[in-house]
Amino acid sequence: MARPKEFDRDAALKGAIGIFAEHGYEGTATEALVQAMGIGRQSLYDTFGDKWRLYLEALKRYTADSISDQLRTLNAPRSPMEGLKAHIIGAAESAIADPSPRCLGISAMCEFGRTNRELSMLTEMSSRTLRSAIEGRIREAKTNGAVSDDVDAREAASFITATLIGIKVSARAGASPESLRGIARMALRSLR
Secondary structure (H helix, E strand, O other): OOOOOOOOHHHHHHHHHHHHHHHOOOOOOHHHHHHHHOOOHHHHHHHHOOHHHHHHHHHHHHHHHHHHHHHHHHHOOOOHHHHHHHHHHHHHHHHHHOOOOOOHHHHHHHHHOOOOHHHHHHHHHHHHHHHHHHHHHHHHHHHOOOOOOOOOHHHHHHHHHHHHHHHHHHHHOOOOHHHHHHHHHHHHHOOO
16 A cells, blocks of 8 residues: 655645756756655655656746736835836845845746747746736836836836846846845836
């Protein structure tokens, strides 16, 4: 008779997210995964399939949680400009607060680019969702005069999205808190 699984699946997945974000897919050994997840090798295979299926599930979970958090921040304030500011400044402050900043989504894009169709679809869908929400807030801010009329909302949303990625990458590369805050301030100034 098979023994029942005796671990918290969500906690194990969180461990996998951390190790994949730090080392990438190729750089993560199975032994490191089972240690980070607090499970045995057989439990990993029985529960998640193989390393690739685990990676995809970890990326899906990370992306869903990350986009959800960002949308909540972006849409929480009543004023669209306050939402944009909270989101952009918040990205810099989060990067500053994390002593070892890493992002599984950016890691996946850097490691695989567009070479894997399944990953490309996942990252494109999440990017499109975030970009669309940012574009919507920019359009709202234009309507109430907080963003300049000559700002193209679609281009600005793409620029802000790239800036958010740049903040995370810069933080991981060791950028100073002043530099990260400066990047966020420049992004906000671009909307005026």
